[in-house]
Amino acid sequence: MGSIPRISILMYHQVGIFRRPxxxxxxxxxxxxxxxxxxxxxxxxYHVISLTEALRGLKGEIPLPSxxxxxxxxxxxxxxxEHAYPVLRELGFPATVFMVAGLIGTNARWIDEDGRQGAPLMEPDQLLEIRAGGIEIGSHTVTHPRLSRLAVSEAQREITDSKAILESVLGTPVVxxxxxxxxxxxRVADLVREAGYESGLTCIRGxxxxxxxxxLLPRKAVSYGDSLIGYLWKLHIKNKKKNPPGAAKAPFM
Ligand SMILES: [Zn+2]
Incomplete structure (x- = not known):
């Protein structure tokens, strides 16, 4: 057991068969x-644990493996x-998917600002199936906006409505x-807490x-170019907090 709980939260987006983007x-x-x-x-x-377990560990409620x-x-x-879930199942790894609640069963429309065809998003049945297979479903708002640019009432709606939509699809709390x-x-982080969530994940690196x-939990992005060496480096070394300069303008994270 480590004395100070320290957890690498890895961030993925699309997993599949791509030509080098x-x-x-x-x-x-x-x-x-x-x-x-x-x-x-x-x-x-490594101990791959669920986000819920990680939160309990960070709060000191349970000991965490080092x-x-x-x-x-x-x-x-x-x-x-199609691609990530079968691998996770095979290895018995839990994970968390952050779903854009207003776009279930449609496409990642916000990517269109980049002129690209939006990739398809999961259907309700698929969400239920992965949830039954040990995957937690979290909220990623209703429409994937930049929350800090919205009026408070709009931001609040994105945060609370997405929770309600996902809870009605899943039949269980979304935290x-x-x-x-x-x-x-x-202001946005406060709205998330007030809406009854237990966590908020950022793209702050660390x-x-x-x-x-x-x-305001930090994460470590895994990118297309990460070899196993780069991956190890992110797991072990990249622990210092850093707000990546590109994060604010990345169009569809
Ligand atoms: Zn996103």
Whole structure:
């Protein structure tokens, strides 16, 4: 057991079969590379735990193993269901998917600002199936806006309505939240807490410790170009907090 709980929360977006992307490489992971990363976590004795367990550990309610990792997948792409989920199931790894609640069964429309065809998102049945298979579903708002740019009432609606929509689809409480584009301010983080969530995940880079606000939890992005060496480096070294300069303007994280 480690004395100070420190957890690497890894951030993935799309997992599948892609040609080497020209842009937004941090949001793609080839399924072959994903499988290698997951198999390595298993072999190296990492403890892949659920976000709910991680929160309990960060709050000091339960002891955490020294090498704890949480896996998160933003947006709720259908390629999670098709490519990532089978690998996770095989290894018995839990994970959290942050779903854009207003776009269930449709496409990632916000990507269109980039002129690209939006990738398909999961259907309600697929959400129910992965949930039954040990995947937690969190909220990623209703429409994937930049929350800090919205009027308070609009931001509040994105935060509370998405919770209600997902809870009606799943039939169980939704307690985790993830800020689209990693965009938040204190007002937004307060709204998330007031809406009854227990966590808020950012794109601030670093390992999560007991000193972090549960509503401003840092993560480590895994990008297309990460070899196993790069992956190890992120797990072990990249623990110092850093707000990546590109994060604020990345178009579809
Ligand atoms: Zn997103």
């Amino acid at each position: 020209a842009a937004h490489r941090a949001t793609f992971c080839h399924v072959r590379r994903f499988r290698t990363q997951m198999a390595w976590l298993k072999r190296a004795g 090498h704890s990792v949480v896996l998160t997948f933003d947006d709720g792409y259908r390629n999670f269901y 985790h939240f993830c800020y689209p584009y990693g965009d938040f301010d204190q 390992a999560a410790t007991g000193e972090d606000s549960l509503f």
